[in-house]
Amino acid sequence: MRIRKTTLWGAALAASLALPVAAVWIWHHSWWSLIVFVLWTIALSFAMVAWQRRRHRERCDKLLTHAQIATIRTLSHHRHDWMNELQILYGYLRLNKLDKAVDVVDRIRERMEQESRVSQLGHPELAAYLISFRTVCDTMRLEVEVQEGLYLDKLPLEADRLSRTIIGLVNVIRFRASVPLAGENVLKLALSREDVRLIMVMQYSGELAAAGSITEELEKCLADAGQMAQGIEPAEQSHNERTMVIHFPLSA
Incomplete structure (x- = not known):
């Protein structure tokens, strides 16, 4: 209107x-x-x-308002997660279960390191998308693991195109994730560099709508930006679990 x-x-x-x-x-x-x-x-x-x-x-005012709302929601989700971790830690300390408390501290430290690596990926759009993912999706949880020292803006490739491709691949799973009858849907995303290629591993556990065509849609999203490895799903995985490995070639 x-x-x-x-x-x-x-x-x-x-x-x-x-x-x-x-x-x-x-x-x-x-x-x-x-x-x-x-x-x-x-x-x-x-x-x-x-x-x-x-x-x-x-x-501009509308975009600024949307950005502010997204930031507030992201901070609210992170505050909720940290409060849960602190409550667990406090409970173990009160019960004098120091070994359990140490495990919680290690988990918090590891999570903080991963979030720091995501924020320093070298591409603001991708980093903001991954960090604020919980504010735009409530059907699955996203866990991101970034190799130490990996910066997309320092790789011999087009960072903007790579960022859009990664966001598109995650969205393929996001839009196919259906509400599970029990448990939760989890997508684990790992980014690492190996010689002359960037490797992205997507491990999904949970319910998927029209799972039979998921590979085709992922390859369509990839276009010529990367290549999906073949024969990568271990035989012992259930029908609700799948692993997808994608290679992005790096120019010499």
């Missing part, structure tokens, strides 16, 4: 130019009609510029 309203307003401003044009055509021998046409055109130009600036400012 807002887009239609602004479009009609812009069309009305442009159509108003027909009035001075008609005056010039009817009174083409009069000098005042030409002056009216020039002044009208100048006023219309200023009005169009002001209108475009207002639209641009409104779009």
Whole structure:
């Protein structure tokens, strides 16, 4: 409705130019009609510029509001997760189970290190997507593991294209994940570099809708950016578990 309203307003401003044009055509021998046409055109130009600036400012304000809301939701989810970990740690300490408390501390430390590596991936769009994933998806949990010292902006490849491809691959699983009858859906994503290629391992455990065509859709999303390895699903995996390995070649 807002887009239609602004479009009609812009069309009305442009159509108003027909009035001075008609005056010039009817009174083409009069000098005042030409002056009216020039002044009208100048006023219309200023009005169009002001209108475009207002639209641009409104779009920027809307994007800023969405970004702020997403940031608040992300921080809220992380605060909830850290509170749960601290409560578990506090419980073990009260029960004097120091070995269990040490395990919790190690788990917190490892998680903090992984989140730090994700935030320093070298591509803001991908890092923001992975960190804020919980705010946009409630059908599966995403766990990300990044090799130490891996920075996408320092690799010999197109970081923007790689970022869009990885987001697209995760979204393929995200949109196919269905609400499980028991437990939860979990996608583990691991990024590492090996010689002249970047390797991404996707391990999914849970329910998937139309699971038979998932490989085809992933390959379609890959296009020419990478290649999916064949014969990678261990025989002992159940029908609710699958592992997908994708190779992204690095130029020399």
